[in-house]
Amino acid sequence: AKDAGRNAVRFFDPRMQAAVDERMAMEKALRQALEEGELCLFYQPQHDRAGRCIGAEALLRWRRPGQGLVSPMTFIPLAEETGLILPIGRWVLDTACAQLKTWAADPATRDLQLAVNVSARQFHQPDFLGQVRESLLHSGADPTRLKLELTESIVLENVEAVIERMQALKALGVSFSLDDFGTGYSSLSYLKRLLLDQLKIDKSFVQDLTTDPNDAAIVEAILAMSRSLGLQVVAEGVETSEQHAFLLAHGCDAFQGYLFGRPLPIADWRPSDAA
Ligand code: C2E
Ligand code: CA
Ligand code: CA
Ligand code: CA
Numbered sequence: 312a313k314d315a316g317r318n319a320v321r322f323f324d325p326r327m328q329a330a331v332d333e334r335m336a337m338e339k340a341l342r343q344a345l346e347e348g349e350l351c352l353f354y355q356p357q358h359d360r361a362g363r364c365i366g367a368e369a370l371l372r373w374r375r376p377g378q379g380l381v382s383p384m385t386f387i388p389l390a391e392e393t394g395l396i397l398p399i400g401r402w403v404l405d406t407a408c409a410q411l412k413t414w415a416a417d418p419a420t421r422d423l424q425l426a427v428n429v430s431a432r433q434f435h436q437p438d439f440l441g442q443v444r445e446s447l448l449h450s451g452a453d454p455t456r457l458k459l460e461l462t463e464s465i466v467l468e469n470v471e472a473v474i475e476r477m478q479a480l481k482a483l484g485v486s487f488s489l490d491d492f493g494t495g496y497s498s499l500s501y502l503k504r505l506l507l508d509q510l511k512i513d514k515s516f517v518q519d520l521t522t523d524p525n526d527a528a529i530v531e532a533i534l535a536m537s538r539s540l541g542l543q544v545v546a547e548g549v550e551t552s553e554q555h556a557f558l559l560a561h562g563c564d565a566f567q568g569y570l571f572g573r574p575l576p577i578a579d580w581r582p583s584d585a586a
Pocket of ligand 2: 368460490
């Protein structure tokens, strides 16, 4: 096996080779998707305690010819590994800012906030600040309408550098939400230092809220802690009125989930005030 040379891996296991080939094909297709305009954003509403629509989260979709709508779960990990997440993330920012500018022209939508997912790799690239600034300037969007959703994985690296970058971004006027809260490496000590405006309770905790006392206790604790830290809380994955009632009773500020609306293409999207 040793003298099979540098191509040895090709003959190692046909199934492994098939997986490698498939990955490469997908990477190529994804690169093309970006160039050909097959990526799009869907918008899922967020509602406040009074039931009013206060904004949306932008969620990436791939309209893959012949395959319909592809979920980001299937291509974001590959995009992160290959670095394609950098041009994709840039496109997402540009598109979201352009949407904010469009919303600004209509009294029914001009107060909405738009939340955009930012991957750790994207956040850590040297000119991320410049990119956000450019997206805002080019579009003419109001920076205070833009919210960046970060995950806890960004603080796996140098916390001081992360804080410095957040400060610079905040100076532009954008705000921050910590996504998937509770699922990661949460060091509670970071929470105050990170200049966050908001925590987002992961849907895995919301899902079993009314049946699993552990999840109920975790959600209550997150809400109590956030209140004492002065952080706003959004619950994601709210599907039932029971979940909504529990979250409301424990002081949750905002809600996102199928109970309020599914992610929709912009053409179908209307802010509405009912739950
Ligand atoms: P996430 O940021 O945690 O987004 C929430 C996910 O929950 C979305 O899945 C959304 O469609 C789904 N969801 C919303 N309401 C409900 C509900 O009531 N019940 C259930 N079961 N699910 C609900 P989606 O759109 O498939 O996105 C998956 C993940 O892909 C996102 O998770 C985010 O991590 C990533 N992602 C999406 N768009 C982007 C993007 O533009 N950039 C980056 N870096 N990541 C993105
Ligand atoms: Ca998110
Ligand atoms: Ca989540
Ligand atoms: Ca559970």
